[in-house]
Amino acid sequence: MESEQPHVEDQISLSKYSKRVILETILGRPDGGVGLIGRRIVVGGWVNRPASSEKEPAVQAPEAVGPKDVSCVEVLQSRLPFFRSIIKVFGGDHHRMRDKLDTIIPKPPQPSISILQISDGSCVSSLRVLVDSALASPSHVMPTGTCILAEGIVQKPLLQDKEIIELKAEKIVHVGLVDQDRYPLSKKRLPLELLRDSTHFRPRTTTVASVMRIRNALTQATNTFFHENRFLYVQVPIITTTDSQGSSEIFQVTTLLAKQKADDQSAATDDFEELASQLEAKQKQKSGKNSVQTDKVNFSEDFFSCKTYLTVSGRLHLESYASALGNVYSFGPRFRANKFDSKKFLAEMWMVELEMAFSELELIVTGPFEKISYTEAVETLKQVTERKFETKVEWGVSLSEEHESYLTEEIYKKPLIIYNHPKELKPFNIRLNDDGKTAAAFDVIVPKVGALIRGSQSEERINMLSTRIKELGLEKKQYEWYLDLRKHGSVRCCGFSFLFDPLVLYATGLNDVRDAVPFPRSFGKANN
Amino acid sequence: MESEQPHVEDQISLSKYSKRVILETILGRPDGGVGLIGRRIVVGGWVNRPASSEKEPAVQAPEAVGPKDVSCVEVLQSRLPFFRSIIKVFGGDHHRMRDKLDTIIPKPPQPSISILQISDGSCVSSLRVLVDSALASPSHVMPTGTCILAEGIVQKPLLQDKEIIELKAEKIVHVGLVDQDRYPLSKKRLPLELLRDSTHFRPRTTTVASVMRIRNALTQATNTFFHENRFLYVQVPIITTTDSQGSSEIFQVTTLLAKQKADDQSAATDDFEELASQLEAKQKQKSGKNSVQTDKVNFSEDFFSCKTYLTVSGRLHLESYASALGNVYSFGPRFRANKFDSKKFLAEMWMVELEMAFSELELIVTGPFEKISYTEAVETLKQVTERKFETKVEWGVSLSEEHESYLTEEIYKKPLIIYNHPKELKPFNIRLNDDGKTAAAFDVIVPKVGALIRGSQSEERINMLSTRIKELGLEKKQYEWYLDLRKHGSVRCCGFSFLFDPLVLYATGLNDVRDAVPFPRSFGKANN
Known part of the structure; x- marks a missing residue:
């Protein structure tokens, strides 16, 4: 694909029915979305479990984080020297970058940037979204499964890693919280057998x-x-x-056993009485020989007669x-x-x-x-x-x-x-x-x-x-x-x-x- | 379409899964099938009610046919002078045409050609098929609804009318007869309300x-x-x-009332007894207050518990x-x-x-x-x-x-x-x-x-x-x-x-x- 289409237009495919941009139309482009850098877009999705950890990333004091329990924020902080050098190379909005670095380096009071990977189901790939704590509290937006609708600017990643683009959020339009203690996908990766008990979440x-x-x-x-x-x-x-x-x-x-609303007791009784009388007829017939014929009589009162x-x-x-x-x-x-x-x-x-x-x-x-x-x-x-x-x-x-x-x-x-x-x-x-x-x-x-x-x-x-x-x-x-x-x-x-x-x-x-x-x-x- | 494709190739689109040619691929061509004249094909379909009559065309002696009850065979016979002149113009296989004329002009013993319009459901149009009585008896193939699979040669119509092509059958591969007295579509055109009683025939x-x-x-x-x-x-x-x-x-x-095979009486009895005992429990509970709870108990034995x-x-x-x-x-x-x-x-x-x-x-x-x-x-x-x-x-x-x-x-x-x-x-x-x-x-x-x-x-x-x-x-x-x-x-x-x-x-x-x-x-x- 890339060789066929070396110059990608920076057009955005908007869904016909909402301002949201479907991630597959960005991440699935031959250029991986690079042509969209600088553009303002709205994306929506659910926060992924961080790839580097089986545990939920919570906002923690850095000293409490062990090497295996590393969170997304942690990953960013551990790479700070490299991060600083990239920013120097970029130049540009230096003052703003400086501000951001200040927010990431933990010091009291602790503003911070939540770094999320969100998926919207349109493709396997996810988009990295940076959310300043001034826009939304990390404890709200970081739990796995949180729903986010965010408006922001597509940018080249501040950290040099496998991501090609990321979104710097400028407005959080919607957050759907997660009750972490009860959300089955909060826990470490579940095997398919256990996911079957949560058919409504497993997609x-x-x-x-x-x-x-x-x-x-x-x-x-x-x-x-x-x-x-x-x-x-x-x-x-x-x-x-x-x-x-x-x-x-x-x-x-059948409608002979039809569910009746709680406030419709008498009708329920009628139906059951009807059925009971049919059963009685059936039982009388059992002594006879032709019980198939009886079945027919029983169901003549059913919805389709x-x-x-x-x-x-x-x-x-x-x-x-x-x-x-x-x-x-x-x-x-x-x-x-x-x-x-x-x-x-x-x-x-x-x-x-x-x-x-x-x-x-x-x-x-x-x-x-x-x-x-x-x-x-x-x-x-x-x-x-x-x-x-x-x-x-x-x-x-x-x-x-x-x-x-x-x-x-x-x-x-x-x-x-x-x-x-x-x-x-x-x-x-x-x-x-x-x-x-x-x-x-x-x-x-x-x-x-x-x-x-x-x-x-x-x-x-x-x-x-x-x-x-x-x-x-x-x-x-x-x-x-x-x-x-x-x-x-x-x-x-x-x-x-x-x-x-x-x-x-x-x-x-x-x-x-x-x-x-x-x-x-x-x-x-x-x-x- | 016609202007875009003035020279139609005489290709036949065979169904991938049978030698039969689907009528829509012939009659739906820009040339109406003219490019296929002379080709040998296999077609299948059901015999239409003749457009000129609301009644079933039966093979009848011409003198018994009134002007309104005209059958397909009749139509051909009434146009014989014109028919003869067309054949003269055609020339070609004169001897064979002569034979055909002989078979159509009624004389004892009476070989004849059944002239059928068949539809195969692929389009509204139908194809005219000529079947010599030596191939299949008119009384077999002419009733409305008869199923026919025929191999034959596409030809220019012998009669000049609205048809552009017709098929001269050379081999009848299959005939599915109709029991005219019982076939609801044998009768004159049925209104949609009556067709609803024959959902299996109305297509x-x-x-x-x-x-x-x-x-x-x-x-x-x-x-x-x-x-x-x-x-x-x-x-x-x-x-x-x-x-x-x-x-x-x-x-x-439910499977609580499951249909039981005639040879599985004891199982049927069990299921009904089970249901009966559930109903009994239900009736006891009726005097109490919580009948919704009872319902739950009743259906715990159903297929999905x-x-x-x-x-x-x-x-x-x-x-x-x-x-x-x-x-x-x-x-x-x-x-x-x-x-x-x-x-x-x-x-x-x-x-x-x-x-x-x-x-x-x-x-x-x-x-x-x-x-x-x-x-x-x-x-x-x-x-x-x-x-x-x-x-x-x-x-x-x-x-x-x-x-x-x-x-x-x-x-x-x-x-x-x-x-x-x-x-x-x-x-x-x-x-x-x-x-x-x-x-x-x-x-x-x-x-x-x-x-x-x-x-x-x-x-x-x-x-x-x-x-x-x-x-x-x-x-x-x-x-x-x-x-x-x-x-x-x-x-x-x-x-x-x-x-x-x-x-x-x-x-x-x-x-x-x-x-x-x-x-x-x-x-x-x-x-x-």
Whole structure:
């Protein structure tokens, strides 16, 4: 960049919506901001933990500071001889510099300059800001996490170190204090596991802020990719009556148990009484045989007059749009009430799903990845002797996370496509292969991440679909709308879903998906 | 476009993922596809209802066809003299043309050409495809909604009419039949209200397909806008423990009532018994005073060990990210269990929300729209005599849809910003104005659409926030994480949420938001 643009204009990119200059537009310039020296700007951000110390820098008497507990102010003072010589070289506003030196050299009464590194989340880099104690008390502005909005002049650093520019504050517009005793990030650098208890603060750490910028870039790239490839975005419903995978790990959506305001006791009572009477009816029916029918009666009083769930997958709905618009995709939250604790899967995850009309699976399963059939995968795993798996490998049983990891990390050591799974392991609408046993599906397994993509070709033969619905004991009525797509202008359709959150895990090299998601939700854990 | 690119290359844009050519890449060319004449291509799509008829074209004996019931085949036959003369002019493959004429002129045995208009959803235009009965029976391929994948040669139309090119099919790769008696779109053009009962088919109509393409364009434009303006995308959680607006119109998420598979009766019983015993405990407590405490105990056995809801608004969560990354936005589904039937609001709607750190409301409420305070709005409406409102206008009461419509459609006749609402009408976290009565909020009301945008400045003073939480009788524990943001490095933050679905309504000129949403969900209505 620098060679392409040797003469940087001293233009400042103001945010359209505030006078604040976003730090990335200064620090991310090819010249690192040097072209802006002398300019007056407004910056905002949060005070970083000083790089030289794991402890909070407090304003202390110099003699109380040990060599390891050195604060920012200390660093400046210890370099004073060098500092003085630089100022001599600069010349210029000598009188003012002299004043500043006087304020830094500790003597009673003790005016001082707080030297802060502030970040505003727009980039990894931070800006050094010098705040005279006449503008704001060091004890107010120096604690890690303090919010500052400051107007000042960009200048060449008074201290010669890695910084290229710094801001000399002339006006402090806003200070958001920190209660140091209670602020979790005041303490020394927290590991990611502990940060998970403070999901509302952790984006203020360099690691999580970086993860979120990567997440943002991947989100935009995902949308751009599909847009450029002429896929239309369809917002599939989150609340659905269709349990697309016949899963029991599903969240129910209801207003029957609705939260009632404290001042609305009578309504609360009504709702609970209603539910109680439904339960009574249910219990009476238990002695009878047809309890599924009873469920229907129970939920006829619910908001949608029927049972509704949080969607596990939007692919059935997406297919209805593929059967009209051709290539479509969706990108949104999907839900699974999975109680299994996993570093790879959460109860709420963002998923990219796509459906392509007029396509067959052969066209998708081509690519540079290693490809093995489910049957081959099972045979390979059965021959493994040097590792004891917790769950037994057997044809017809799902490969577990440990099986998939072993294949991709230990045996193939690269991403792996496993295709043609037993039909019993896949949803009712996946196309049955000619062997009558396996379904036209594939999973892409990625080292460290696990199953990132699950793809399949939809069953276009309506009699096969009906048979599968019967075999799986699904309630046919729920799927009539989907069967309709086969009865009228059926098209061969392929698609896949890919979990966005593990993609972020993969791109960042993190180990736990909880650190890749803004507010993770998993069994027993929903903080806010 | 045409003037810029007079010589169109005869390149075909193949989809990366199938041999099918997307119609928009042919019909949307500056030359309308003329440059492709003579090329062999594969196209796929669904058969349109013939423009000349509201009825399904069936293969009929010509004598049975009345002048108004004219079918596509009929149209061709009625223009045969002209057709013959064109062929003479063309010359070329005379012998083959002669054969074709023979097949079209009805005589026993009756080979014929089905003339179809097919759409693949990529654009409004359709392509004419000629299918010889030797390739596929007219009764199979002609019904509206039939799916066809055909390989053929692009040719100049044999009939001179509005079409610029047509495809002479040489191979029919796939036909998806239609059960005409049951296919709702077989019947004459359905009004949008009736199409709502067939959400899975309606994207096959020109209107809804167009709406969905506009929706897609608006979605992409929204993301591009924020990306270009350096807002970071944050996926806020859908499942939340925080009822951000203290609303009683909220959906609860639970696994306590989880759907059980028919073969899993005992587990179902357990769950219901558990719930029943919780209700019993609840009923015992009803005689006591602290029923809110009881609720907590009840839901400790739920998936997240507490009560969880579908998010009404992501702005509180977004603010936590604005307090670290600066300018952030989110775009996703939000939920409100509103039983009020409305053409403008649904139970599940997509919303764009943004938060800007270091901003105050003054910076946002500038623009070309008319601006009035809530108090002025109430005074204006009170003076209205020519219209009787269903709900009385009174200071301190929410303006209803009819009030807002009247102001924007009848009085101001343009989009309108109403600001400074009584604090009681806004969530606990909106900044209290200096008058102590109103909150720093604004709504943007748009003719025909209603409240499109709701914006506000967050309360940065923690004592004010605590007071508001107490005044509203909210459970403070639920908001501790949010109060934390004020205790540690608080920043002035503004933002707004804007409903995406009414924006589509506005852009398309439709009257009912149900027609602008792929699968609408409203009180009592969730089809799939």
